[in-house]
Amino acid sequence: MGVAANSDSINAGTAGLAETENATAINFGLVGVAALSEYENRAGYFEVYEEDSTSTANNYAIYAVAENTDSNFYAGYFEGNLVYTGALIGPSDAKLKENIEPLDDALSLILQMEPKQYEFKTDEYALSMPEGERHFGLIAADLKKIAPELVHTVVAPEHRKFTDSSSIEPRPQIRYEGVNYIEIIPMLVGAVQQMKASNDSLRQELADLKEDVNQCCGTGYRLSNPEEGDTVSHLTVELANIREIILEQNVPNPFKEQTIISYFVPDDAQSAQLIFFDQNGKHLKTVDVEKGYGIMTVFAQNLNSGTYSYSLVINGEVAETKRMIKMR
Secondary structure, three states: OOOOOOOOOOOOOOOOOOOOOOOOOOOOOOOOOOOOOOOOOOOOOOOOOOOOOOOOOOOOOOOOOOOOOOOOOOOOOOOOOOOOOOOOOOOOOHHHOOOOOOOOOHHHHHHHOOOEEEOOOOOOOOOOOOOOOOEEEOOHHHHHHHOHHHEEEEEEOOEOOEOOOOEOOOEOOEEEEEEOHHHHHHHHHHHHHHHHHHHHHHHHHHHHHHHHHHHHHOOOOOOOOOOOOOOOOOOOOOOOOOOOOEEOOOEOOOEOOEEEEEEEEOOOOOOEEEEEEOOOOOEEEEEEOOOEEEEEEEEOOOOOOEEEEEEEEEOOEEEEEEEEEEOO
16 A cells, blocks of 8 residues: 655655566556455555545546557556446537537438347457357447447557466457447437437428318318208219329338338330439439339348438439338
8 A cells, every 4th residue: 555645746655667678578567466355355446535525626546648549558458347336427528629510410320330249259369358148239340331430449458467476478469449339329319319300390291281181171061961852963083193203102111121112104204213322322223114003122131221212213304202211
C-alpha cells in the first residue's frame, strides 16, 4: 500500500518505472499479484475520498493516459468481465466536436446490420473470454462494409502470469477486430425517429383518405321502401380505366425473404420494364413485363437489409416508383 499526502505538487503513493534497451523484453512499471486468500484477493486497490464533502477538488482513484490516439495505444486493456456501478461517461460537449451533421440514413444503416448469436473460441485463443455461453453481437467484417468507423483493430498484449517465485511462458500478441457498440446507440435513436416520422406520415395519409371517403360517400339520400305496385328499375354498370398505369406497393413491406408486386401496363405501351435499385441508386436488375395486369414475386434471400426502390418504366419513361424495405 502506498500513501501520499500534503504535497503542494504531485503526490505519489507508489511509482514504478521500467526501462531497458532489450527490444524483446516486457516492461512492467508496476506489478500487483494477490492470491491464496480464502476471503478476498485484490491485485490492486485504489481509493480516493474527501473528508470535506463541499470540496471542489477533482479526485481520481486511477488516472491512465495514452497521449497518442493511434490504434496501437491504449489507456487501459482489460481481459475478463468489466463491472462498474456508476455512470459510463464519454466526451459529448459540442465544443469538443466539429463537422457536426445530422445522421439522415440511420434507419438504412441499422437495417443493413446483421446481428448474430455465437460462442467464443476459448480453446483456440488464450484470451479471457466466456466459455460455453451464448452471446449476441455483430461480426466486425460485416459491420465494416456498412460503417467502417465503428470497427477497430485491437492488439492483445503479450502476457505473462506472475507467481511468488517465477513466471510462465508468455502468450504472444493476438490481433483481432473489435466493435464500438456505444456509437451504435445514436444510430438506433435516429432509426426510431425516422420510423416514427414515416408512421406519422402514413397515419396522416390514412386520415386524409378517410376524410375524402366520408365527404364522397358518407352522406346521401336513402331510398325508402317502395310501395306495392311501384315499378323498380334494375340497372348494371361496369367501370373501367384500362389505360391507366398502375404500380402497387409491394406486399408485405417490410419483408424478409420474398415479396409480391402488382402492376398494370396499358395495351398501347410499346415496351415496359420493372427496374430495381439499391438505396444508393445503383441499378440491380431490369425485368421486361407484359401488357395488362401482372403479379411479380421477388425473391431476396441474398439481398442485404436496407431500403430499395423499384420503378415501372413505360416506353422508356418512368411512370411510377415505389420503395420497399428488406429486413433480416
